[in-house]
Amino acid sequence: MELNQICSQIRRDIVRMVHAVNSGHPGGSLGCTEYFTALYFEIMNANPDGFTMDGAGEDLFFLSNGHISPVWYSALARRGYFPVQELATFRKINSRLQGHPTTKEGLEGIRAASGSLGQGMSMAIGAALTKKLNQEESLVYSLHGDGELQEGQIWEAAMFAAAKRVDNLIATIDYNGKQIDGSLDDVISLGDLNAKWEAFGWEVLTVKNGNDINDVVAGLKSAKQLTGKGKPIMIIMHTEMGYGVDFMMGTHKWHGVAPNDEQLQTALNQLPETMRDY
Numbered sequence: 001m002e003l004n005q006i007c008s009q010i011r012r013d014i015v016r017m018v019h020a021v022n023s024g025h026p027g028g029s030l031g032c033t034e035y036f037t038a039l040y041f042e043i044m045n046a047n048p049d050g051f052t053m054d055g056a057g058e059d060l061f062f063l064s065n066g067h068i069s070p071v072w073y074s075a076l077a078r079r080g081y082f083p084v085q086e087l088a089t090f091r092k093i094n095s096r097l098q099g100h101p102t103t104k105e106g107l108e109g110i111r112a113a114s115g116s117l118g119q120g121m122s123m124a125i126g127a128a129l130t131k132k133l134n135q136e137e138s139l140v141y142s143l144h145g146d147g148e149l150q151e152g153q154i155w156e157a158a159m160f161a162a163a164k165r166v167d168n169l170i171a172t173i174d175y176n177g178k179q180i181d182g183s184l185d186d187v188i189s190l191g192d193l194n195a196k197w198e199a200f201g202w203e204v205l206t207v208k209n210g211n212d213i214n215d216v217v218a219g220l221k222s223a224k225q226l227t228g229k230g231k232p233i234m235i236i237m238h239t240e241m242g243y244g245v246d247f248m249m250g251t252h253k254w255h256g257v258a259p260n261d262e263q264l265q266t267a268l269n270q271l272p273e274t275m276r277d278y
Helices: 003-021 026-031 033-043 066-079 084-089 120-133 152-163 193-199 213-225 261-269
Strands: 060-063 140-145 169-175 203-207 233-238
Touching: 003 026, 003 033, 003 066, 003 084, 003 213, 003 261, 026 033, 026 066, 033 066, 033 213, 060 066, 060 120, 066 084, 120 140, 120 152, 120 169, 169 213, 193 203, 193 233, 203 213, 213 233
Parallel strands: 060 140, 140 169, 169 233, 203 233
Antiparallel strands: none
């Protein structure tokens, strides 16, 4: 199946999941669909059939901006980590699919709780250093929100990773220019992100269109070629919040709002069903 077809189905899963419980974060999830599709269906060396918490011998992924859990859950289920039908339990009592990912329920594919913004990079660095100590060639990937970069712990981690030459880490920033309260520039401007990460000692790449699956795959493949050269790698990935659903695009208002019945149907009409709904 083509990657674009997988993207369409994941987007259908996202809007249906948040609609069913009138709760969740569709905007960022829709914007990062190409990234998760590229990572789990093309780039990452991972074994959904033999999931272990330590992930020895395979690539690892850490989601730092944990509120976009719908897109991660869908990608994991569609990749075979757990039954697709379990997506229907999203955010329900006693579900393994909590609003922010957690490890307590033992959900395959999840190795660290996230959602407390700013912490994911530190966790990813720890995992990457562990792989180095174990003399593994596997890589560690992480995803971060652009608004999340307003957290100080991110920059402490950035300094540490460069100083300790954590060159088996590929971090990505979902740069959509929006956060829960409005645009980044209205809250706290990030300035020249590329220059900042370069100044912190990272190798920096740009994905100009994070909603073009070919651009995302190419960016991740380029990043892999830069591993093992003494520097951690950062991908600045430009996306559109709410991408794929016309009335959700171009605004921060769908950061954490679920569509009503009519809006759900409008969204589904724009997203072809390609892998069968759960």
